[in-house]
Amino acid sequence: MRNILLTIAAVSALISTSGIQAEDAAEVKITADKIQFAYDIKEFTVKPGQTVKITLVNPADSVTRQPHNLLIVKPGKKDVVGMAANGSMSDPEFMTTKQAVPESEDILFHTKLVQAGEEDTLEFTAPEEEGDYPYICTFPGHWMIMNGVMKVAK
Ligand SMILES: [Cu+2]
Numbered sequence: 322m323r324n325i326l327l328t329i330a331a332v333s334a335l336i337s338t339s340g341i342q343a344e345d346a347a348e349v350k351i352t353a354d355k356i357q358f359a360y361d362i363k364e365f366t367v368k369p370g371q372t373v374k375i376t377l378v379n380p381a382d383s384v385t386r387q388p389h390n391l392l393i394v395k396p397g398k399k400d401v402v403g404m405a406a407n408g409s410m411s412d413p414e415f416m417t418t419k420q421a422v423p424e425s426e427d428i429l430f431h432t433k434l435v436q437a438g439e440e441d442t443l444e445f446t447a448p449e450e451e452g453d454y455p456y457i458c459t460f461p462g463h464w465m466i467m468n469g470v471m472k473v474a475k
Pocket residue numbers: 358387388389390458459460463467
C-alpha cells in the first residue's frame with residue numbers, strides 16, 4: 322500500500338511539473354506578408370529566462386515567392402547584422418548552406434530560410450537581461466523593412 326501511494330505521489334509530481342512548463346512557454350506565430358517584405362507581428366514581449374517558441378510561416382499563396390528567415394539579434398544590433406547580410410551576398414554558400422544567415426556574434430537565434438508554403442519553429446530560452454531584442458529577415462534586401470522587436474521584460 323505504501324509503495325502505491327509513493328508511486329501516485331511521484332506521478333502527480335511529474336504531471337504538475339510539466340503543466341507548469343507548458344504554461345510558462347511563450348508561443349508566437351509570425352507570418353510573412355504575401356506581398357510586402359514584412360512580418361505580421363512587429364512586437365511581442367517575453368519574460369527573462371522564459372521558454373520561447375517562434376513559428377515563422379511563409380504563406381503558400383505568397384505573391385512574391387520570396388524565402389524568409391528570422392534572426393533574433395542583440396539589442397541595438399539590427400543594422401550591424403543587416404549590413405553583414407548585405408556584405409555576404411557574394412558568398413556562393415550564403416543562400417544555400419548558410420540559409421542567408423551572416424556570420425556575426427550579434428546573432429542570438431535564427432530559423433532556416435523558409436520557402437513559400439513552409440514554416441520553421443525556433444525554440445530557445447529568452448535572455449536574462451531585459452531589453453529590446455530586434456528580429457530581422459536577412460534574405461537580401463529585406464532586413465531594413467522586414468523587422469520587429471522582441472521585448473524582454475519582467
Ligand atoms: Cu524576408
